[in-house]
Amino acid sequence: MENSLIKGSIVKAIKNNIGISILLVFSVCGVVFTSLIPPQILKHIIDYNLVPKKPDKLLFLAIIYIGVLIFVAVFDFVKEVLLTVLGQKITKEIRIKMMEKLEKINAGFFSSNSSGAVVSRFTNDVDAINSLFTSGIIGMMIDCFKIIGIVISIWIFSGKLGIITLILLPIIYGITRIFQRRMLKAQIENRILVGRVNNHISESLKNVQMIKSYSKENYMEKIYTKHLLDNYKTIEKVNFYDSIFSPIIQLIRATVIGFIVVLSSKQLNYLGISLGMVAASIELISNLFAPIENLGMELQNIQKALSGIRRVDDFYNESEDDFKKNELKIEHIIPLREDVRLAFNEVSFKYEDGNDVLQGINLNLKSNEKVTFVGRTGVGKSTLFKLAMGLLKPSKGSITINGIDVYQIPNSEKRKIFGYVGQSFHIINGTVAEQISLQDHNITRKQIEDALEFVGLMDYIATLENGMDTKVTSDTLFSQGQKQLLAIARAIVTDPPILLFDEITANLDSITEEKIVSVLQKASQAHTILSISHRLSSMITSDTVVILEKGRVKSAGSPEELLQKDEWYRSHIELEKLTWS
Structure with a gap:
């Protein structure tokens, strides 16, 4: 607190x-x-x-x-x-x-x-x-x-009865807590097993074709039956504790009331209280059980x-963020569109204490330069993009645009500077136009139309019921290739000087890939481009190729230079030619 x-x-x-x-x-x-x-x-x-x-x-x-x-x-x-x-x-x-x-x-x-x-x-x-x-x-x-008030009320009637009540309190509370703990444990087990049952049903439905293809119905049914039986056992535990708890409390209440009546009888008259006090004490003690039970919960x-x-x-x-991101504007960062200098200055990064994901990256990109990053999975290519856009802060070194640290650029200005296209397109709740603008009111309808025209989607969107104002309610409205074109339109709608393409053709067939690459080639004419390509032979025309290995720059140069001096690059190009020929 x-x-x-x-x-x-x-x-x-x-x-x-x-x-x-x-x-x-x-x-x-x-x-x-x-x-x-x-x-x-x-x-x-x-x-x-x-x-x-x-x-x-x-x-x-x-x-x-x-x-x-x-x-x-x-x-x-x-x-x-x-x-x-x-x-x-x-x-x-x-x-x-x-x-x-x-x-x-x-x-x-x-x-x-x-x-x-x-x-x-x-x-x-x-x-x-x-x-x-x-x-x-x-x-x-x-x-x-309530408990204090009841005890005081009973004590006023009889000090002896007050002592009996005080002795009774820890007994009732102890019994209540024992049952509550056991019931809670059984309920937690039940929730876990219900989750397993639901997960098994979901997985069975999701993979029903594979299950039928490999004749695994009996196997899946056996597992389902086991989960179901385990779940029933926990339900039985909960029901058992719930069913015996109330009778035990009722028995204790009846025993205490009977004890009070006996002690107050004319034969014993141990408590020395009137009949009205006996009745009031019985009601007070009966009311004592509920708050004690509630205390445990x-x-x-x-x-x-x-x-x-x-x-x-x-x-x-x-x-x-350890600085104020509220002063820099794009006109301060990039006064002239034709002057965009992106620099990686001894950049190292690690997500947690341990090995660096990236180590000592030094690169200087000129305006409108096209750079492709290649390397094995896990060498830090996507992380490098997150650093370049200022989403992550380097552990060491800095990344600058015209000498200004990208991590200090306000998020409101980043979309005017960077356009990012990933491997998948995330649909938002809105119209086709809002998929591109992301409901940014500073983006005009003309900009959205130009972006969709640029990627070649306007003809298809014109066939939709309400054109750009059609509500996107499911993923089925657009094919996978069209979604990637929408992602490119979303990235270029503000005409940012720097574009980043992160393996955007990785999940596409060869025909769709060719169409996407042609759009990327067109988009690269007036932008600084950073791209990651899973296939070297399909990457957009690049001025520089950077090969990453173990978080470091292994080799960098033009595609022609790397074909001459880098064995890894040359072998991958030749292998891809054989694969796709």
């Missing part, structure tokens, strides 16, 4: 909803105090109306008794509503702060954390924090006050919430 994110979100939510907060405190007090009144009214009814047989005020007291119970229910309802409302406002504030943090966080964070793990922090962990307030701390406070929720807080704290403490 010491973290400024959690504390700040709570304080802000309470300040912005001071009326709700005050009403919540009032309803909590109302729940605690009104729940202690009915046993006192019951005592009064028995001792002053039923035993002396004076029924003159009995109807009035009965109405008061029912009225107080209604008040208890109303206060409890209002408390639950206000807790839910305030809890949601707190979680909203936490998620807003987390999103603000996400915009500032170092891009290296996403290299070691999957999208699923990040989403889990925004959803599951924040929901766990929400439970800290809705069914955790406040619920625990209410139940503790609330402690469990608090433990989950603390785990969520730690994970959110870890996220909020992730390193941010």
Whole structure:
């Protein structure tokens, strides 16, 4: 709770909803105090109306008794509503702060954390924090006050009965916690096994053709049956604990009530209390079980919430960009379009402590130069592109455009400088035009049309129901090749001086690949081009080819020079010619 994110979100939510907060405190007090009144009214009814047989005020007291119970229910309802409302406002504030943090966080964070793990922090962990307030701390406070109030009320009736109640508390709590822990363990096992069952069904449906082709139906059914039986066993455990817990608590309650009645009988009269006090004590002790049971669940929720807080704290403490990205503009970085000098200055990079992915990269690119990076898988080609666009910060050295560190360029300016095309095209929720603009209102419709015309997609898009305004609701609207053309259009729509192509023909057939390469050749005429090619023979015309090996520049030069001096390059070119001839 010491973290400024959690504390700040709570304080802000309470300040912005001071009326709700005050009403919540009032309803909590109302729940605690009104729940202690009915046993006192019951005592009064028995001792002053039923035993002396004076029924003159009995109807009035009965109405008061029912009225107080209604008040208890109303206060409890209002408390639950206000807790839910305030809890949601707190979680909203936490998620807003987390999103603000996400915009500032170092891009290296996403290299070691999957999208699923990040989403889990925004959803599951924040929901766990929400439970800290809705069914955790406040619920625990209410139940503790109820227990204290009940014990004090019983102690006023009889000190001996108060001692019995105090002895009873740890026994009930201990039994409750034992069952809750065993049920929680069984429920966790059940969730894991349900996940395995669901995953097996999903995998079976996904690979049904292969399963049938290799006659593996019996094998898959056997595994499914095993997962299902294991799941049923955990369900049986949960049902067993759930079924015997309630009778045990009921038996303890009945035993205690019987014990009190025996001790209060005329023969023993050990407690020395009236009949009304006996009835009130029985009701109070009966009411004692519910808050004790709730305490166990609330402690469990608090433990989950603390785990969520730690994970959110870890996220909020992730390193941010260590400079202000709000001053540089493209006109300061590239005053003249024909003067774009991209330099890699002793660049080294590692994702975590250990071996460098890249080591001592030195390159100087001139305006409109075409450079292709080649090398085996895993040598750091894609990482080099992320560094070039300022998404990652080098461990050592720097990458500059006209002497300005690319890592210091504001993200809002990067799209005007860099156009990136990867191996796949990610569809967003929107129209065809918005697939290109990414809903950037600074990009005009004319720019979108020009980009689509450039890549040769306008004729196809004209056949769609609403042209560029057609909603893209599925991946089937465009073929794989068309998606890559859309990716190129998205990259060039702002006419950036530097284009980066990351193996964009890797998943295409040869005919589609030729079409994409021809578009790339056209796009390369007035841009500085950095490309990664999986096939040397299909790469766009390059001024320079850079061969990477073990994170270093093994060799660099024109394609003609490398054919003469680099055995690896020459052998791969010859091998590809044989393969595709």
